[in-house]
Amino acid sequence: MLGDMMGMMGKLKETQAKIEETKNRLNTVMVEETSPNGEISVTMTANREIKSINISDELLEDKEQLEDFLILTLNKVIEKATKVQEAELAAVAKEGMPNIPGLDLFK
Template structure:
């Protein structure tokens, strides 16, 4: 009915391996984001791990402003990282999936 089951299982294992390799590669993809005025810079990986935060000394004088900039800039960076992460993992999974009739999971 589905053809070679062992061949499909092998394809599924390959797909899982591609996803794992992509996850490791995404640890090396860095995303830089800055606040609107450039006083705060944040670097995250595509796996949403914070790698660096650079704060201009002028922001250290106003805790509320610093907190606002941190929240806004971190959210922008993590949103971009999430989008890249989802796209790359979907591509890796799709590339390794066997062609099963009637199962169009990745349109």
């Protein structure tokens, strides 16, 4: 029994290291979103760090429209990045979890 516990602890430490590696790798995975009118584009990492925002000159003349499209586009790119991050981390966590009958955390 003690050997099983030690084995599980080792596996959990290995999984934790893989999760950290995945988080670091997600800093290099880029996600992009463009506003419906095509005048704003936002690029961010899968860890939700904004890398660039491009705004067309025409949109700079209408502050209210700029704000609306910026909020919309940022929310969409954050949603995309979150989905990528969650999927990647869930895959690593599922791979590292011990097989406990009746406990299916990641369906």
